Amino acid sequence: MAPEVVAQLRERLPVVAEHALAAVTAEVPEYARTMSDAMARTIEPAIVGALGGFLRLLEEDSTGGDEQTPMPAARKGAYDLGRGEARSGRSVDALLSAYRIGARVSWREMSATAVAQGVPAPVLARFAELVFAYIDELSGASVSGHADELTASGRVREQRLGRLGVALVNGAAGAKLDDLAEHADWSPPETLTAVILPVDRVHDTVPHLDVRALTVPGDAVELGVPEETDVLLVPDAVRTRAALVRTLEGRSAVVGPAREWRRVAESLELALRAHRLLAPADDEVVDTEQHRATVVVGADPGALDDLRSAVLAPLEDLKPAAARRLAETLSAWLLHLGRRGEVAEALHVHPQTVRYRMDQVRELYGDRLEDPAFVQQLVIALAVETGDSI
Numbered sequence: 001m002a003p004e005v006v007a008q009l010r011e012r013l014p015v016v017a018e019h020a021l022a023a024v025t026a027e028v029p030e031y032a033r034t035m036s037d038a039m040a041r042t043i044e045p046a047i048v049g050a051l052g053g054f055l056r057l058l059e060e061d062s063t064g065g066d067e068q069t070p071m072p073a074a075r076k077g078a079y080d081l082g083r084g085e086a087r088s089g090r091s092v093d094a095l096l097s098a099y100r101i102g103a104r105v106s107w108r109e110m111s112a113t114a115v116a117q118g119v120p121a122p123v124l125a126r127f128a129e130l131v132f133a134y135i136d137e138l139s140g141a142s143v144s145g146h147a148d149e150l151t152a153s154g155r156v157r158e159q160r161l162g163r164l165g166v167a168l169v170n171g172a173a174g175a176k177l178d179d180l181a182e183h184a185d186w187s188p189p190e191t192l193t194a195v196i197l198p199v200d201r202v203h204d205t206v207p208h209l210d211v212r213a214l215t216v217p218g219d220a221v222e223l224g225v226p227e228e229t230d231v232l233l234v235p236d237a238v239r240t241r242a243a244l245v246r247t248l249e250g251r252s253a254v255v256g257p258a259r260e261w262r263r264v265a266e267s268l269e270l271a272l273r274a275h276r277l278l279a280p281a282d283d284e285v286v287d288t289e290q291h292r293a294t295v296v297v298g299a300d301p302g303a304l305d306d307l308r309s310a311v312l313a314p315l316e317d318l319k320p321a322a323a324r325r326l327a328e329t330l331s332a333w334l335l336h337l338g339r340r341g342e343v344a345e346a347l348h349v350h351p352q353t354v355r356y357r358m359d360q361v362r363e364l365y366g367d368r369l370e371d372p373a374f375v376q377q378l379v380i381a382l383a384v385e386t387g388d389s390i
Contacts, residue, residue: 005113005114005117006055010052012109014044016105017045017048019105020047020109021102023104028097030090030091031090031098046077053073053074053134076141078138078139078145079141079144079145080145081145082143082144082146082147083148085142086150086153092143095146099138102135103131103132110131111124162214163184164181165231166216168192169216169264170223189261190260190261191258191259192235192258192264193237193238193241193244193256193257194255194271195232195233195271196225196230196231196256196275197229197248197252198228199230200228201251201252202215202230205232205251210234210236213232213234215231216232216233217230218230218231225275226275237258245287253285255286256268256269256270256271256274273298277291277294294383297380304380307377310377311378311381315364325357326360326361326364327382329347329354330358330378330382334375335379
């Protein structure tokens, strides 16, 4: 293209940039909502610069030079633009729409100038080819920058969320937790619930949870978790606990109680205790809300063993199988308030069998079964099956 035509095009660049920016602002909602005067003053010179790079490319093409000479700087500028748009929260679709509209307006404006200068049709066709190839190069670079920024920022945020989760389960101070939450751009819920879950079930569980749910690797938990398990911290499950339990069905999970979010370490501690005492089967969900007594009684295994040894001492001289049968019958008798039919139904035995066993128990314990304080100790001692022989 003749140098005088290129000069005319260069003179028109500020007007072309102004018109292109106006069209983008009018036609792309994301830019219409966010475009400020200060932002416009920054973008217009950038458009002029990008179009100036194209005109240099056009000059190289017309003189037979290396038409790729202006491209590295232009690609770098477009790449940086894409990263900036990602940081500003605008989508890649909005960015591509802006390029498409900008290309349309720029071509309309510049081709009108070229036609007015009498540019022949073949040269005009080559002009169009260069315009749209140039825009394709720039938009591709911007898309790469946008994607790279999202990846980088996502990785950084993931790391920050990871540090927050580790601090939560390990009982860090409230001020530190507040700082970590703010730094990770994480909006704290009212409560968090700790869930212990096999590692291989985490990936297919997280998509069903609140987006603020945090995943903590098992080896980062100072309290210690069972091998091959991780911890999920689920926001505000107190309101949707039944739904959470349904989500976890078939995942061999243990669900702790809901706690104020900064105190979720307490929820994990209780979930770990329930895991130790109740060991969920492969398709089972253990909900600590349904096993409060077991969790409380099992809080101090050593103290529980001492209590069992003391109150179950009368059974020690029996054979282990007989001792277990009498302990089982005594536990059911206490829980069902001595109603023989209910005890028999619970144990799947005949009522006469219950009567026979309880006669043996009374013979071994005597008047102590009439002492409320001793009965209380019996209820506690028999509340959790420790697996120890009697």
